[in-house]
Amino acid sequence: MDFFLDSCGRRTYLLLIHLFVLRAAANLACSKPQVGENTVLTTESILMNDFPEGSVASVECxxxxxxxxxSGIITCTSAIWTEPSLVCRKKDCGPPKPQENMSFNLTEGTLFGATIKVICDKGYQIMGSSYKQCYAKGWSGRAKCEIVTCTKPTKVTNGRTLWDSQWDPRYGETIQFQCDDGYTLSGTGTIMCSETGGYDPQPPECKNVTTEGPITLDRSTLPPQVSTSTDLTAPSTTHRGRTITTGPPSTQGGRGIFTADIRATTSVTSAASANRDMHGGTVDTSKDNGHVPVIISVVCVSVVILIMVGFLYKFLLRRKGSANGTMPIC
Incomplete structure (x- = not known):
């Protein structure tokens, strides 16, 4: 009887010890591993439910x-996971593949998560996404730079364009205009398709030649007008290499000469005045430019001849008086 009690007591003691050990081991189990900013648990570690003492798990980038x-291997020791020695860095997508007439703004860099802007050359426009972002598999977004086109200009009234292509004009291409007979271009005859999709300058117009305004005459190119002054004390003036003397005559015989000079000058000015009255106060230089110099030349020659005749007449009178022994009366 005593032996039986001793055996049962030992078994109970051993059972209690075993239960205590199992409970202690359960208390030393680890919780689910916590990962860092750049790491995650592997698929096998995610499927594990319990992490008892000595359990092994793994992480990856x-x-x-x-x-x-x-390395990404971690172990549960005294209910604590060891730190992994794995070092992860961001993926570098690198510069995007070059494309024709396209460039990129790489201010944010080319590492994972960075965003860059797509830029097209002058005269080209973006077709697709204007931004790209660096993902794990590379750059996202597709873009293409296509040349800018302009719509064909509308038909010009009383004119036509020399653009005979079936395609719309593209950036940098020019279009020429031509007017019908009897019409003239108002504006530039050649326009260019600009980078904005419009034309620079704007298309011209064709206007009727007869509808244009009156021609303005530049008076600075007109010859000087003939003076109508009859001042006997006026000094002599020079015209095209000839000198016209308008001063008083020195002898009595020159009165008729001076009178003829005044009459000639008055005739010229009267003709100019009549011509001026006919044209509303403006001398028609297209008709008188060729006659005025001729009239002045004739007057000058007439004056010289009359002066010479006067001096010759006085000379003859003096000789006749000397021959008769009398003094001629001046």
Missing amino acids: ANGFIAESG
């Missing part, structure tokens, strides 16, 4: 990051 060095 997160999406968009690549392993640079170290």
Whole structure:
């Protein structure tokens, strides 16, 4: 009887010890591992439900990051996970593949998560996304730079364009205009398709030649007008190399000469005045430019001849008086 009691007591003691050990071991189990900013649990570790003492799990680099060095193995020790030695860095997408007439603004860099802007050359426009972003598999977004086109200009009234292509004009191409007979271009005859999709300058117009305004005469190119002054004390003036003397005559015989000079001058000015009255106060230089110099030349020659005749007449009178022994009366 005593032996039986001793055996049962030992078994109970051993059972209690075993239960205590199991409970202690359960208390030393680890919780689910916590990952860092750039790491995640592997698929096998995610499927584990319990992490008792001595359990092993593993981590790997997160999406968009690549392993640079170290290991991702961790162990549960005294209910604490060891730190992994894995080092992860962001993936570098690198510069996007070059495309024709396209460039990129790489201010934010080319690492995972960065965004860049697509820029087209002058005269080209973006077709597609104007931004690209660096993802784990590379750059996202597709874009293409296409040349700017302009719509064909509308038909010009009383004219036509020399653009015979079936395609719309593209950036930098020019279009020429031509007017019908009897019409003239108002504006530039050649326009260019600009980078904005419009024309620079604007298309011209064709206007009737007869509808244009009156021609303005530049008076600075007109010859000087003939003076109508009859001042006997006026000094002599020079015209095209000839000198016209308008001063008083020195002898009595020159009165008729001077009178003829005044009459000639008056005739010229009267003709100019009549011509001026006919044209509303403006001398028609297209008709008188060729006659005025001829009239002045004739007057000058007439004056010289009359002066010479006067002096010759006085000379003859003096000789006749000397021959008769009398003094001629001046």
